[in-house]
Amino acid sequence: MRLNEVVFNDAKPVEGYGPGFFRIGGQVIHGPVITAQTGTQTWGGLGDTDPLVALAGQTDVIFIGTGAEIAHLPPEMIATLEAAGVGVEAMASPAAARTYNVLLSEGRRVALALLPI
Structure with missing residues (x-):
């Protein structure tokens, strides 16, 4: 078996999560969060689309984590x-x-918005 080192370039991977928090690039963030090539920041949740729209042209897809269970996104948000x-x-x-x-490890242009579990 051959192991390859994963290189994430400028973006930071999600290293862990737990009740109410995420650890991204060594930083613990409580509450909803957005992370992409441009950095990591807190997020206002599903009604806060401005930071997601700001990623247009910089990312091909944004994965939105809806908490512990999958849920439908609000139609206005979509x-x-x-x-x-x-x-x-x-x-x-x-x-x-x-x-x-x-996908980040493959060099893809992705972003992530997460609600805590």
């Missing part, structure tokens, strides 16, 4: 992001974090 040309995929936060890390 419409706003699609109008800005931002692809979006909703899934449970643990699955979103894993998917983001894998």
